[in-house]
Amino acid sequence: MSNIIYKSDMLQPHTPSLTGHLPDKDDDLDLISFLTIILQRKTTIIVTTLLAVVLGVGCSLLLTPRWTSHAIIVAPSPKELRSMDKTITQLAVLGISADITPDSLLSDFMRNFDSRDLREKYLVNTHYFTQLVKEQQGSPQETSRLIDTILDGNIASHSSGQDKAEDKKEYRYYKVSYTAENATAARDLLEGYISYVTQVVEDELHQKINYQVDLLKGKAQGEYELELARAENAHQVKLQRLNYALSIANSAGLKHPSWSNGSSIKDDPDYSVTLGANGLLRKLEIERSLQDVAQLNPDLLNRRLYIGQLNALKINEMEILPFKYMRQPYEPLKQDKSQRKLLIILFALAGILGSSGYVLINTKIRQRAELQLPGAG
Structure with a gap:
């Protein structure tokens, strides 16, 4: 059961x-x-x-503390461009277009600021990076990884074009930043990198303008030498004609200008003898005394003056500031939100x-x- x-x-x-x-x-x-x-x-x-x-x-x-320094920049104002005015005016007078505007300077600066190659070249030469490498005492592979880590997360830029619609400004600006393990290093690294990029932009503009000036110099020098050769040929032809005219005047017994004794003759269009042998001889002596045919040629003198002004340009002394600070790099007072x-x-x-x-x-x-x-x- x-x-x-x-x-x-x-x-x-x-x-x-x-x-x-x-x-x-x-x-x-x-x-x-x-x-x-x-x-x-x-x-x-x-x-x-x-x-x-x-x-x-x-x-x-165990997380490493992070401090970030920021700066806000806009296109340069006339004050920042004042050191360039003299050179730009000289270029304009000589017919050289530098194509330098506040917006183009700011764009050139940010293009170089965002360059990974420039960031790496700057970083590896800083005292901050040298100290990090000494502390780690790692292999070259670890050093490369350290560079990638810093470049990928510690240097940044933000454009006003990335703002939301409600945050849009009426002017164009960029916010740049640099992050380091302490506040002072963050500020110094940002200031140093901005100066480094500014120098790169200045060197690029110097090279660009020098290239244009060199091209113009080559063209002007070539045209001058061609015109000078033509003038020298014309001078030689003139001397030869004067010799022939002098020979004809002596053969004809014309010692004085044909209009001095009240008589007149029909002059030869190729070998003018109306000056007489004495006048032709003096003219020949004057022409032979000319060591530089450009002395009596205004076109050649103007070309020579133009080339001299091109050679007098001092492009490399032109100081360029491709931006204006709205907020300079500062030493952060608070650690980043970790x-x-x-x-x-x-x-x-x-x-x-x-x-x-x-x-x-x-x-x-x-x-x-x-x-x-x-x-x-």
């Missing part, structure tokens, strides 16, 4: 046992069962989460999820083990 199973017993639903074990129904857990297990094992979950938080706090203390809080929160979430998962899996394993025991049913 003890083996008889009553119908009423078959209809009764299974319920969790007092030990907290759940029935195995298609190997699934519903929400109520999940919460029941979590509440029963809350001590394990809380302890594990606290340990994760402590670990997160410890890891956050990722410590976020790191602690992530460790806490990992503790909660990890401990909850462990509790659920452990409970499920125990349930299966109990169901497989003899007489478990």
